[in-house]
Amino acid sequence: MHTQSPHDDALVLYEERFNSRFLLGTALYPSPQVMQDAIEAADCAMLTLGLRRQNPGGGNADGDGDAFWQILRESGCHLLPNTAGCRSAREAITLAEMSRELFDTPWIKVEVIGDDYNLQPDPFGLLEAARELVEQGFKVLPYCTDDLVLCQRLQEAGCQALMPWGAPIGTGRGLMNRYALRTLRERIDVPLIIDAGLGAPSQAAEAMEMGFDGVLLNTAVAKARRPAQMSAAFARAIEAGREAYLAGLMERRQTASPSTPTLGQPFWHATP
Amino acid sequence: MKASDPMHEITLSLNGEPARLPEGTPLTQALEAWGYGERRVAVAINDAFAPRSTWPERTLGEGDRIDIVAPVGGG
Amino acid sequence: MNATPQRRFAIAGAGLLGRLTAWHLLRDGYAVSLYDAGDLDTPPAAAWTAAGMVAPLAETVVSERSVYEMGQMALDRWPGWLAELQASELWHQHGSLVVAHPQDGNELIQFRRDLADTLGEGALYQELDGSGIHHLEPDLTRFRHGLFLADEAHLDNRELLTRLLGAIRELGGECHAHTPVEVHPGEVTTPTGTHHFDLVIDCRGHGAKTNHPTLRGVRGETLHVTTNEITLTRPVRLMHPRYQLYVVPKPNGRFVIGATSIESEDRSPISLQSSLELSSALYTLSPAFAEARILEQGVNLRPAFRNNLPQVTLSDGLISANGLFRHGYLLAPAVVEHLLSEIRGHGDNPFADLLDGSAPRRPCRESE
Numbered sequence: 001m002h003t004q005s006p007h008d009d010a011l012v013l014y015e016e017r018f019n020s021r022f023l024l025g026t027a028l029y030p031s032p033q034v035m036q037d038a039i040e041a042a043d044c045a046m047l048t049l050g051l052r053r054q055n056p057g058g059g060n061a062d063g064d065g066d067a068f069w070q071i072l073r074e075s076g077c078h079l080l081p082n083t084a085g086c087r088s089a090r091e092a093i094t095l096a097e098m099s100r101e102l103f104d105t106p107w108i109k110v111e112v113i114g115d116d117y118n119l120q121p122d123p124f125g126l127l128e129a130a131r132e133l134v135e136q137g138f139k140v141l142p143y144c145t146d147d148l149v150l151c152q153r154l155q156e157a158g159c160q161a162l163m164p165w166g167a168p169i170g171t172g173r174g175l176m177n178r179y180a181l182r183t184l185r186e187r188i189d190v191p192l193i194i195d196a197g198l199g200a201p202s203q204a205a206e207a208m209e210m211g212f213d214g215v216l217l218n219t220a221v222a223k224a225r226r227p228a229q230m231s232a233a234f235a236r237a238i239e240a241g242r243e244a245y246l247a248g249l250m251e252r253r254q255t256a257s258p259s260t261p262t263l264g265q266p267f268w269h270a271t272p
Numbered sequence: 273m274k275a276s277d278p279m280h281e282i283t284l285s286l287n288g289e290p291a292r293l294p295e296g297t298p299l300t301q302a303l304e305a306w307g308y309g310e311r312r313v314a315v316a317i318n319d320a321f322a323p324r325s326t327w328p329e330r331t332l333g334e335g336d337r338i339d340i341v342a343p344v345g346g347g
Numbered sequence: 348m349n350a351t352p353q354r355r356f357a358i359a360g361a362g363l364l365g366r367l368t369a370w371h372l373l374r375d376g377y378a379v380s381l382y383d384a385g386d387l388d389t390p391p392a393a394a395w396t397a398a399g400m401v402a403p404l405a406e407t408v409v410s411e412r413s414v415y416e417m418g419q420m421a422l423d424r425w426p427g428w429l430a431e432l433q434a435s436e437l438w439h440q441h442g443s444l445v446v447a448h449p450q451d452g453n454e455l456i457q458f459r460r461d462l463a464d465t466l467g468e469g470a471l472y473q474e475l476d477g478s479g480i481h482h483l484e485p486d487l488t489r490f491r492h493g494l495f496l497a498d499e500a501h502l503d504n505r506e507l508l509t510r511l512l513g514a515i516r517e518l519g520g521e522c523h524a525h526t527p528v529e530v531h532p533g534e535v536t537t538p539t540g541t542h543h544f545d546l547v548i549d550c551r552g553h554g555a556k557t558n559h560p561t562l563r564g565v566r567g568e569t570l571h572v573t574t575n576e577i578t579l580t581r582p583v584r585l586m587h588p589r590y591q592l593y594v595v596p597k598p599n600g601r602f603v604i605g606a607t608s609i610e611s612e613d614r615s616p617i618s619l620q621s622s623l624e625l626s627s628a629l630y631t632l633s634p635a636f637a638e639a640r641i642l643e644q645g646v647n648l649r650p651a652f653r654n655n656l657p658q659v660t661l662s663d664g665l666i667s668a669n670g671l672f673r674h675g676y677l678l679a680p681a682v683v684e685h686l687l688s689e690i691r692g693h694g695d696n697p698f699a700d701l702l703d704g705s706a707p708r709r710p711c712r713e714s715e
Binding site for chain 2: 026027035048049050051053054056068081082084094097099101102103169218219
């Protein structure tokens with residue numbers, strides 16, 4: 001029988017191979033040092049980052065010297081800029097173009113927010129932005145809901161990987177709609193990465209066991225009491241979940257069946 | 273096109289705040305004057321991306337909205 | 348004590364650290380020259396913008412245990428120092444209150460868990476229900492659950508800075524306002540020339556950035572409002588998933604609301620978004636704030652090293668203390684006591700292992 005270990009089981013996104021299935025965010029850490037330690041412990045495929053308006057006098061006079069940027073650069077990790085905070089396709093496209101120049105990368109996590117309260121993606125704006133950016137040659141990873149038809153349209157638009165939410169950003173609620181997510185996994189044949197809403201390594205493992213290709217998270221690590229320890233825990237859970245998926249999980253059954261055969265044990269016939 | 277008059281000042285918006293510049297200032301010089309010099313930033317003008325390669329040629333006009341962004345932590 | 352009373356010290360930076368250190372050294376009988384790039388009466392220091400809380404429990408939740416330990420020294424030292432300054436009325440030790448709206452109850456649970464995780468189950472706090480909150484702060488009527496951190500304190504920080512300056516002048520300290528300096532071992536260079544000292548003490552916060560490649564500024568924004576529709580006796584922290592806000596009562600119906608924390612060295616005025624966040628969080632604390640008048644917006648840069656913890660670096664003729672981040676009034680006593688025992692060359696040297704910046708606390712990463 002052929003066994004596949006996670007080590008020769010690379011995540012492939014837009015024909016590029018990644019040795020980890022863990023994507024980590026870089027916001028909300030208590031200090032840059034803590035972030036750096038969490039990044040090292042995660043050994044992740046990609047680091048997400050954002051863009052924000054920079055006023056004159058802001059940032060550091062020595063440009064690349066600023067602590068945040070230096071840590072990201074030193075990590076040697078692949079960078080995945082996002083379009084967080086955008087509320088229309090137009091805004092997301094412009095921000096994607098700006099980040100392509102700034103980070104010299106065609107990768108973009110496209111995020112178009114439709115509702116401020118639960119930060120729910122706007123499917124219409126997202127699809128429009130994704131179409132245009134794919135056209136422009138970006139490697140688009142859209143942050144989307146778990147809606148099957150939206151995901152199909154995004155795939156038709158040329159997205160070679162999708163990032164459905166587990167739950168709203170920062171809530172830590174885990175996989176809220178397993179039915180929808182299972183449907184996505186069955187029906188969509190490009191890589192699917194669960195992005196947002198995960199709070200515990202067990203939830204990440206569950207997503208991986210269901211056959212998702214990767215996990216992107218931020219708050220669960222950054223807001224843990226010891227972020228580096230938590231990112232190591234997530235890294236292992238993601239690997240374990242992936243390995244379990246490859247190993248093939250048993251189906252649940254109604255009737256108990258003993259794992260130790262009782263027939264042939266001494267005294268079995270003596271039980272009343 | 274009317275020749276620009278460097279004595280004439282224009283008002284534009286820089287990251288949402290009003291800013292003034294002599295008319296006809298190239299973007300490169302404007303960024304320099306605003307203290308962005310060697311910074312790692314990207315620029316959009318009136319909601320459209322302005323690639324770095326266009327900065328020396330690009331002159332700013334009355335009422336232009338300039339957005340300047342830099343990296344920040346994100347998820 | 349006064350073995351070498353003729354020693355002459357220069358202190359660069361007249362913020363909280365600079366003033367406290369100058370005051371102590373002058374009382375030891377040393378000659379002190381204090382320099383600041385800005386004004387001394389309304390200083391550009393982060394300590395002027397700060398809200399002046401001394402909250403070892405609440406602050407350790409957003410940092411680490413050492414902040415709590417150093418903070419204990421603040422609770423111990425401030426009352427005595429203020430008494431010596433004849434300024435005891437500036438010290439208010441009435442505890443602090445942590446509240447969350449019912450829908451954000453998990454934020455309180457998380458806070459409590461983080462506290463217990465750092466300090467053990469014996470952490471000193473008291474759980475309150477609506478009536479308990481009402482009993483402590485009769486004007487807060489919207490909350491059903493809260494935590495009371497009884498040991499915590501706050502001080503009237505601007506008045507303290509003013510009194511310290513007065514005491515420094517009275518003790519014969521030489522004060523130089525609007526005098527940016529460069530510091531070197533045994534030397535201070537001002538725009539008019541170079542001056543020699545036995546020891547230079549660099550307390551310039553973010554202003555010392557050129558001497559510390561890893562020092563950065565973290566932008567913080569505050570609002571000052573006034574109203575007589577509501578009275579608070581102690582600082583109140585509102586836990587919210589997106590915004591974390593505190594309100595600190597000040598004399599004359601004044602309140603300081605803070606603070607944002609933005610990784611930027613931008614000193615420009617408060618943004619509309621930040622002022623909306625601060626003021627709407629304030630309004631949800633109590634609608635009595637609706638008619639408050641906004642007196643002032645504050646923006647400053649908290650000096651921070653990568654681990655957001657303070658560092659004292661010693662070399663011959665130059666000592667530098669920096670990186671107090673968001674914990675100025677909480678950590679200054681520990682940092683000053685450490686500085687003083689280094690300078691005096693005797694006394695127990697508190698927190699030497701935590702503060703000594705010359706020996707890195709963790710090995711540097713090897714480059715790949």
